[in-house]
Amino acid sequence: MAAALLQSAPRLSADPSDGALVAAALRGDGEAFAELVTRYERPVYHLAYRTLKDAEEARDITQESFLRAYRSLRSFRPSAKFSTWIFAIAYHACCDRLKRLRRQSGNELPDHPDSAPGPEHQVIALDQAERLRAAIDSLPEKYRSVITLYHLQGRQYDEIARVLDLPMGTVKTHLFRAKEQLRRILRGTIE
Numbered sequence: 001m002a003a004a005l006l007q008s009a010p011r012l013s014a015d016p017s018d019g020a021l022v023a024a025a026l027r028g029d030g031e032a033f034a035e036l037v038t039r040y041e042r043p044v045y046h047l048a049y050r051t052l053k054d055a056e057e058a059r060d061i062t063q064e065s066f067l068r069a070y071r072s073l074r075s076f077r078p079s080a081k082f083s084t085w086i087f088a089i090a091y092h093a094c095c096d097r098l099k100r101l102r103r104q105s106g107n108e109l110p111d112h113p114d115s116a117p118g119p120e121h122q123v124i125a126l127d128q129a130e131r132l133r134a135a136i137d138s139l140p141e142k143y144r145s146v147i148t149l150y151h152l153q154g155r156q157y158d159e160i161a162r163v164l165d166l167p168m169g170t171v172k173t174h175l176f177r178a179k180e181q182l183r184r185i186l187r188g189t190i191e
Contacts, residue, residue, distance in 0.1 A: 018082035037066050043153050044090045050148040051094040065090040087163040135185040143178035
């Protein structure tokens with residue numbers, strides 16, 4: 001019977017849209033959801049890593065985000081973008097994880113990592129891309145998230161506003177302030 005259902009299901013085109021993949025996944029096509037995971041796993045991990053600054057936590061959040069998305073797939077609005085939806089799920093999962101980590105540690109986590117350079121940092125500082133990553137990591141979380149979504153993942157203001165559940169003006173302000181802080185940080189490492 002399952003084979004008959006699979007044979008009667010419409011075949012997806014070579015490069016189906018996210019909406020077509022969601023529709024196929026809702027019909028029980030596990031490969032369709034696997035394709036969505038393949039498309040968005042790296043960007044979701046990247047957002048989680050930039051937010052949490054911990055590779056293991058970011059992997060957990062990435063997995064948790066796709067699990068939540070799969071379980072909630074019926075609530076996905078076809079008029080929405082899947083990327084916005086999965087990024088919002090991931091971002092909120094990161095916020096939940098940060099709150100839990102703060103409660104467990106009994107105090108507030110620092111807004112940025114210890115900036116004291118170590119020997120390996122001096123070697124890495126030669127690489128411009130690594131300096132930029134370090135500068136982004138030193139930003140407060142609210143700025144890190146906006147800069148990651150805008151510059152590193154190419155998201156538009158309106159999509160960022162929906163993902164982070166912020167007004168458009170706040171997104172623009174956060175982005176402006178993040179850029180200013182990055183300029184100061186990078187200027188300090190060049191001089």
